[in-house]
Amino acid sequence: MQLNHETGGGKASRAIGKAVAALLGGQLCLGSAAASEGAPRNRIEFAGLYYKESARVQVSEPTLRWTRSFSGDRSFSLRLGFDAMSGASPSGALPTLQAETYTSPSGKSFRAGAGELPKRTFYDERVSAGLEYTQPWASGLSGNSGVNVSSEADYLSLGISQSLAWEFNRKMTTLTLGASHNRDTVEPRGGLGEPLSDMETGTVEEGGSKSKSISDLLFGVTQILDRRTLLQVNLGLGFDSGFMTEPYKGVSVFDDAGSLVGLLRESRPDSRRRTTLLTRLNRHLGRDVFSGSLRWYHDDWGVDSWTLDLRYHFKPDLDQVWQPHLRYSRQTAADFQRFALREGEPLPEHVSSDMRLADLNSLTLGMKYSRPVLNGRLSLRLEYLLQSAPVPDGQVPEPLRGMDLNPDLKALLFGLGYTIDF
Amino acid sequence: MEEQGRLEATDSGWRFSFTCFGGPCEVTLDHAPRRLAQELGEEARCEALRIQSKFSRYAPSSELSRINRGAGKACEVDAETAGLLDLADTAHHLSEGAFDISAGVLGQLWDFRRSGEQVEGSEERRRSLLARVGWSRVDWRRPRLNLPARMELDLGGLGKEYAVDRCLALLATNHRGALLVNFGGDLAVHGTREGDQPWRVAVEEVDAGQPERMLHLREGALATSGDNRRFVYWHGKRVAHILDARTGLPPDKAPRSVTVAAPTCCEAGLLATLALLRGAAAGTFLEEQGRPHWIRNADE
Structure with a gap:
């Protein structure tokens, strides 16, 4: 039986053969890539996040992203976000043996009972927006340009970014090169105080503001190892300069009897070099996907961290996805991180009691579920976060030792997302 | 699950x-x-x-439902859908309008599932339904499709x-x-x-109970139009359910089933359907195409 196009011969056979070749031809060797060829032209993504710490900050964070795709692999996306943050944030001061009242220069005060972590209550709103544009520059080479802005009552951040992705080796290998720059300005409420000055009595500059710049470079390689395995390695280099001190955070000063004698504003170096190395492996197992990544971070403030992130996409059928998630990280403290100072000791040039710069262990356990709803896809996410940075005994006077001076942070995070293509 | x-x-x-x-x-x-x-x-x-x-015509979230809901205004379709529409367009021209992906609504005239007979009062309905059929009235300029209001497409014959x-x-x-x-x-x-x-493949016989016909295949594809589950009675004879989009009726003296071998399954399937639409001339048509074929004629 001969079935060649030539021997078919009939008019209908030839015409149909040609249309079939056009239909199948462009897709035969592309495999699953053909599915994305039919990508819709508009996508709306909504994400809402609700975050509740045991007794601290709660954040609700709706964001909306609209992506419009054009022919020739060009796309444009607009992101709008609104964060409402309210609750109580650690002031940087440690709990004390007696109840204390802390007053800021603006006259606002807060009170913490004996053994209670002093916190500053606050309410902040942040509005953010971003624009991105992706287009091919040459065969296999595509560029992505972006601008973003975010604004709070006391904070403004402006940023630009540019990245290039080069696909070669029959699309098995992708090299990524990216650069971004952010310029942030803070104008603290209640005025800008001098680092290391007394938080309650020190003078402040009304309406004073400070800036910092954050620059990042990214080098990435993504390699398809076989038809089920993808390996990604990213190297990130960052350089920050300017005012990085947190204007609302202080460090407690205790005397040897464990009584609080003062609260000093924290002080951080005005430059920081950061290095990040991320390795990620994605492996398809039948319909399921396993994704694991290991991230190493180092900066010249002395912070080193390792983060392990494991996810499994379990697809019981074509519609539903269950995704368990485990994340664990360990971090060493910055050289100048101190939970407290002792009265009479020479003042260090830099000091911060920020838990995020301390010896910190962090664990996240979560589950995400998604399924089609109406014409789109709904996802629900629940995560539990545990962060632990106990205060070393050597950092506080004898009477305070043994107290749980920095209780573990326990948070629940609930996320809701909806994506629709049209 | x-x-x-x-x-x-x-x-x-x-x-x-x-x-x-x-x-x-x-x-x-x-x-x-x-x-x-x-x-x-x-x-x-x-x-x-x-x-x-x-x-799918029935799943509201399908691409085809999106297109059908958009009838009355222009919409853009992706490359895969466009390829199928081009193929359907080719078959429409080759059959001089007998093959038509907008003719799905005509199925309402026939009771395929049970008796295979025309449903009651179908003569008036046939005329009103035919007003909603006609690929030639669809403005198809890849990738833009403008489907007139109240019309709908059915790619069931190609999918x-x-x-x-x-x-x-x-x-x-x-x-x-x-x-x-x-x-x-x-x-x-x-x-x-x-x-x-060769691969030994069974082609389902039109009458249940008869032994399956075994065909030997080394390359290419086979497709069959007409089968023992979906049929209609026309002038007292059981014929394939294929309807001529110009009339809403089965072609005259249509065979009960046609099997065609071709390099691709899409081509084999379309040639089989176009052959059925030729009615009594199905065999001649397939001879002209130079494709191996097997025809089962309607009951005597």
């Missing part, structure tokens, strides 16, 4: 079976490791279900054959051995079997 696929050993490899396009589907692989057979079978199943759901060709191509890139993709009797093969043995 939906039914999953099933893998079983054959004399020379593996067979993966699942249900899609309203019937049994299977992928047979010679000389494949069990795990690869399972993976490729799953891949074929996912691809078949993807095509089925993308071009299964297209899925067979797609799955064969997908699997052939990852499997060196011989391969058969058979979705409810529409099938395609790839690669040479050991000793150049």
Whole structure:
């Protein structure tokens, strides 16, 4: 039986053969890539996040992203976000043996009972927006340009970014090169105080503001190892300069009897070099996907961290996805991180009691579920976060030792997302 | 939870079976490791279900439903849909309008499932339904489609054959051995079997109870139009359910089924359908096309 196009011969056979070749031809060797060829032209993504710490900050964070795709692999996306943050944030001061009242220069005060972590209550709103544009520059080479802005009552951040992705080796290998720059300005409420000055009595500059710049470079390689395995390695280099001190955070000063004698504003170096190395492996197992990544971070403030992130996409059928998630990280403290100072000791040039710069262990356990709803896809996410940075005994006077001076942070995070293509 | 696929050993490899396009589907692989057979079978199943759901007339979230809901205004379609519309357009012209993907509504005139007879009062309905049919009134300029209001498209006559060709191509890139993709009797093969043995495939006979007809196939594809589940009675004779879009009626002296061999399943399926639409001239038409074919004529 001969079935060649030539021997078919009939008019209908030839015409149909040609249309079939056009239909199948462009897709035969592309495999699953053909599915994305039919990508819709508009996508709306909504994400809402609700975050509740045991007794601290709660954040609700709706964001909306609209992506419009054009022919020739060009796309444009607009992101709008609104964060409402309210609750109580650690002031940087440690709990004390007696109840204390802390007053800021603006006259606002807060009170913490004996053994209670002093916190500053606050309410902040942040509005953010971003624009991105992706287009091919040459065969296999595509560029992505972006601008973003975010604004709070006391904070403004402006940023630009540019990245290039080069696909070669029959699309098995992708090299990524990216650069971004952010310029942030803070104008603290209640005025800008001098680092290391007394938080309650020190003078402040009304309406004073400070800036910092954050620059990042990214080098990435993504390699398809076989038809089920993808390996990604990213190297990130960052350089920050300017005012990085947190204007609302202080460090407690205790005397040897464990009584609080003062609260000093924290002080951080005005430059920081950061290095990040991320390795990620994605492996398809039948319909399921396993994704694991290991991230190493180092900066010249002395912070080193390792983060392990494991996810499994379990697809019981074509519609539903269950995704368990485990994340664990360990971090060493910055050289100048101190939970407290002792009265009479020479003042260090830099000091911060920020838990995020301390010896910190962090664990996240979560589950995400998604399924089609109406014409789109709904996802629900629940995560539990545990962060632990106990205060070393050597950092506080004898009477305070043994107290749980920095209780573990326990948070629940609930996320809701909806994506629709049209 | 939906039914999953099933893998079983054959004399020379593996067979993966699942249900899609309203019937049994299977992928047979010679000389494949069990795990690869399972993976490729799953891949074929996912691809078949993807095509089925993308071009379903009934699922509100399908691409085809999106197009049909947009009737009355212009919309853009993706490359895959455009390729299928181009193919349907070609078949429409070749059949001088008898083949028409906007003719799905005419199915309402016939009771396919049970008696196969025309439904009551169908003569007036036929005229009113024909007003909603006509690919020539659709403004199709790739990638823009302007479907007149109240019209709807049905790609049911192409989807299964297209899925067979797609799955064969997908699997052939990852499997060196011989391969058969058979979705409810529409099938395609790839690669040479050991000793150049042909694939022996059964073509369902129009009458249940009769022995299946076995065909031998070494390359290309086979597709059948007309079968024993969907038929209509026309002038007292049981004929294939294919309707001429210009009249809403079965072609005169249509055979009960036509099986065609061609390089691709899409071509085989369309040639079989176009042949049925030629009625008594089905055989002559297929002779002209130079494609091997098997025709089963209507009851005497």
